[in-house]
Amino acid sequence: MHSDAFDRYHHGQSPLHSLDPRIKVIITIAFILSNALLPDGAWIAFLLAWAAVIFANAVSGLGVAFTFKRSFIALPFALAAITVLFSIPGKPVTSYHFMMWDFTITDAGLLRFVSIVIRSWLSVQMAILLVAVTEFPKIIHALTHLHVPRIITMIISFLYRYLFVLTDEVMRLLTARQARSAASPGQRSGGSVRWRARIAGHMAGQLFLRSYERSDRIYNAMLSRGYKGDLMTMHPHHYHTHDLVVGVLSIAGLLIMQMAGRL
């Protein structure tokens, strides 16, 4: 039993795969930032940003609709912005009555909401593409080289390494429970909800204890190989001219997008 459920990297040989990971991280963050800075209803700029996403998809060799198909997973999070529909003053579009409240959707609210959904939808696509064309350890490296605080990259790195181990552990626990979830003939199996909750609680506790003990063993393994409190890594990445050219062109493209959004 092995869980690879979290690995989103798609092996490939495209120019995007071989681009320096630092440049990829910078472009992705700049793209997300640029989307966030675009004014509401900047339709031309949104279209340009979408074109950029489709272009990047095509270059990645993963298929033009690669990120599109995977982007809807993030849409429920955009619902957090649903209150802007009712809270921004403007011309009423429609209104609903719910229990003792009246909800009125305004045109300005609707514009803001749609813009937020588009922005997050585009941003998520670029992030999905980054993770698909860059091996995760290289993203962590890139973050280190970009001077993201060491403690954060360390936490991400351990999280990535042990997420797989922990998931395997959870799956083993679940299988063990399933294997013993038997029933006697004619009896309803499973016990009460309260009892089930208690079992689930015990399992969570088990998982915590095992992880806690494991962290102790890992720390020992680190100590025995000379860890003194500062995690050291190598600096194997070197910029090539074409990496820089791609970086500069992308940023220039984002600036054009910003200008288009303010026309």
Place this chain on the structure above:
Amino acid sequence: MTENVVTVNDLRFSYPDGHVALRGISLNLCAGDKVALVGPNGAGKSTLMLHMNGILDGRGEIEVGGMRLTRDNLPVIRAMVGLVFQNPDDQLFSPTVFEDVAFGPLHMGLPEADVIIRVDAALEAVRMSGYRDRLSHHLSVGEKKRIAIATVLSMEPKILILDEPSAGLDPRARRTLINLLRELPITMLVSTHDMRLVEELFPRTIVMDDGMIVADGKTKDLLQDEKLLNEHGLEKP
């Protein structure tokens, strides 16, 4: 006379919960020795191993490479004692194989060019050169075990200490590991329950039980002593 690599003198240790794990351990390992450490679960084998490079700190004396283990020379001692843990998932904590094998040499303060040379040499020694850029969680248990050994070989230790290296391996992976251990030209102390491995690989065996060394001698003599084996929960291979 052969050089002493590790000398342990009257080592005693109790865990914080009061459980006495070591009750006066004394032993000597010479350069080139390949020694098996056997005994029932809870005998204190792993506790002894954790003392060898100062992870645990009991009462008594430990000398490694002629140097007494103290808090000040801990980093030097840790470079000399390569400790490989039982579960390779604990040993391999970096995302990629390369980073894990480079961890020890980097923390020894070696320049990056030397680190790369050492990583390549260590991976070559365990015959895993092609795995440099692989992700640790994608490896099989047998591969993980070999990489785990490479992570300490890259520190060029004087002694290799392995905890249950053959546990959980299928016959082929076990055979590969045995061949690897046989060929590594380094002093070795290996804790194991695998008596066939002991018979095949280690000329000397130390038997531990209840925190004490109960026998220390030639493997072929000890394996003939059925009374000793029975008393300490061991089986003749």
